[in-house]
Each structure stands twice: as structure tokens, then as C-alpha cells.
Amino acid sequence: xxxxxxxxxxxxxxxxxxxxxxxxxxxxxxxxxxxxxxxxxxxxxxxxxxxxxxxxxxxxxxxxxxxxxxxxxxxxxxxxxxxxxxxxxxxxxxxxxxxxxxxxxxxxxxxxxxxxxxxxxxxxxxxxxxxxxxxxx
Numbered sequence: 001x002x003x004x005x006x007x008x009x010x011x012x013x014x015x016x017x018x019x020x021x022x023x024x025x026x027x028x029x030x031x032x033x034x035x036x037x038x039x040x041x042x043x044x045x046x047x048x049x050x051x052x053x054x055x056x057x058x059x060x061x062x063x064x065x066x067x068x069x070x071x072x073x074x075x076x077x078x079x080x081x082x083x084x085x086x087x088x089x090x091x092x093x094x095x096x097x098x099x100x101x102x103x104x105x106x107x108x109x110x111x112x113x114x115x116x117x118x119x120x121x122x123x124x125x126x127x128x129x130x131x132x133x134x135x136x137x
Contacts, residue, residue, distance in 0.1 A: 035052075
């Protein structure tokens with residue numbers, strides 16, 4: 001049996017088949033070819049991969065895909081923000097980087113036009129109608 005320390009002499013190694021290790025510590029990058037997958041879980045429940053056109057994070061197990069952090073940001077490859085989710089604070093949604101929808105402790109703020117396709121009723125906390133917009137189509 002070859003020991004991991006015997007593979008760590010700095011020379012390139014080609015391994016065919018399955019290599020089972022207790023822990024892996026990388027001191028540099030890990031590269032996976034197009035269509036190759038990094039898979040997690042006994043049933044490959046979580047997969048991260050790239051085909052020649054798109055990148056994927058697939059959760060295929062029985063649970064949920066949970067993304068946790070005190071501030072989560074979704075951004076385009078050029079850094080333009082799509083959305084920000086702040087722990088205990090606002091959730092912001094953007095269009096082309098411009099803020100369009102934001103949550104607040106008092107409700108939501110809509111920046112720009114608001115279109116309702118099937119009428120809209122706005123009520124107060126006691127559920128009494130304050131303003132009703134109805135389509136005339």
C-alpha cells in the first residue's frame with residue numbers, strides 16, 4: 001500500500017482508479033476539467049462543476065441547499081450587484097446594478113415603477129382597504 005507521504009515528493013503522479021484519503025490539505029490550486037465534478041456526500045448529494053458553457057452548484061439530496069453568512073451578495077462577473085442579503089437588515093434587489101426593491105423594518109421600498117397585471121389591493125395592519133388599483137382592460 002502506498003502512503004500519502006510517499007506521494008508527496010513533489011513529482012507529478014498519475015493515479016488510476018479510486019484513491020481513498022482521510023483528509024486532504026492543499027497548499028495550492030485544485031483544477032477540475034470541463035464536465036468533471038467535485039462531489040460531496042455518500043450519494044453525491046452536492047455537486048459543483050463546469051461544462052464548456054456554464055457553471056453549476058447542484059444540490060440533489062434530501063435536504064436543502066443552505067447558504068449562510070452575515071452578509072450574502074450575488075454579483076455578476078464584472079462585480080455588478082444583483083442582490084444583497086444583510087443579517088438583521090435590508091434585503092436589496094437590483095436591476096443593472098440599480099436598487100429597485102429593498103426590505104426595511106417598516107415594510108418594503110420600491111424604487112421606480114410598479115406594475116400589477118391583475119389588480120392590486122393595499123391594506124393596513126387591521127386589514128382595512130386604503131387604496132385599490134384595478135385594471136380597466
